[in-house]
Amino acid sequence: MIMRIFQVTTRPGKEQEFGRLFxxxxxxxxxxxxGIVRVLPGAPRTESPREFSFVMVRESLEALRAFVGEDYQSPHIDPAEAELVESRSVKHYDLVDG
Structure with a gap:
């Protein structure tokens, strides 16, 4: 299984609008x-009010590629959300059982 951690920082003042989309x-x-096994969405905290995240576990790298495409290492964002997002990042890990 593969774990994908996707993080977004909204543009200032766009937190509520992005929160609704989220x-x-x-x-x-x-x-x-x-191919999704588990989704753990992370909403902002007081000390980081513009930061959202997803931890997603997928069955395999193939399942991830089927969802996001061959360029799975790039942090894609829906074009409708682009004006709300200041920055984004993505990291991948092999899930450790146990």
Whole structure:
């Protein structure tokens, strides 16, 4: 299994708008994609009010590629969200059992 950690920092003042997309669109989408094992969405905290994250576990690298494409190491964002996002990052790890 592969673990993908995706982090987003919103543009100042765009936290609420991005938050709506995060809760109403992104979380349901991630939970419904083929090959997903677990989705752990992370909402902002007081000390980091513009930071959102997802920890996603997929069955395999092939399942991840089927969802995001061959360029799975780039932190893609939906074009509709681009104006809300200041920065984004993505990291991948092999999931350790136990």
């Amino acid at each position: 809760h109403e669109t992104a979380i349901p989408l991630m939970n419904s994609t083929p």
